[in-house]
Amino acid sequence: HLQIGIRAIDLLRAEGDHMHSRKLRTFNEPPFR
Incomplete structure (x- = not known):
């Protein structure tokens, strides 16, 4: 159980x-501006 949890x-x-880096990337290069 512990192994599965880890x-x-x-x-x-x-x-x-992954999501964080993607968010930061989009924030650093906003295509809307």
């Missing part, structure tokens, strides 16, 4: 980092 947390963290 794995899920790692996956979520990786996904969050």
Whole structure:
């Protein structure tokens, strides 16, 4: 159970980092302005 939980947390963290970098990128280069 612990291993599965840690794995899920790692996956979520990786996904969050991806989303964060994407958000930061869009904020740094806004195509609307």
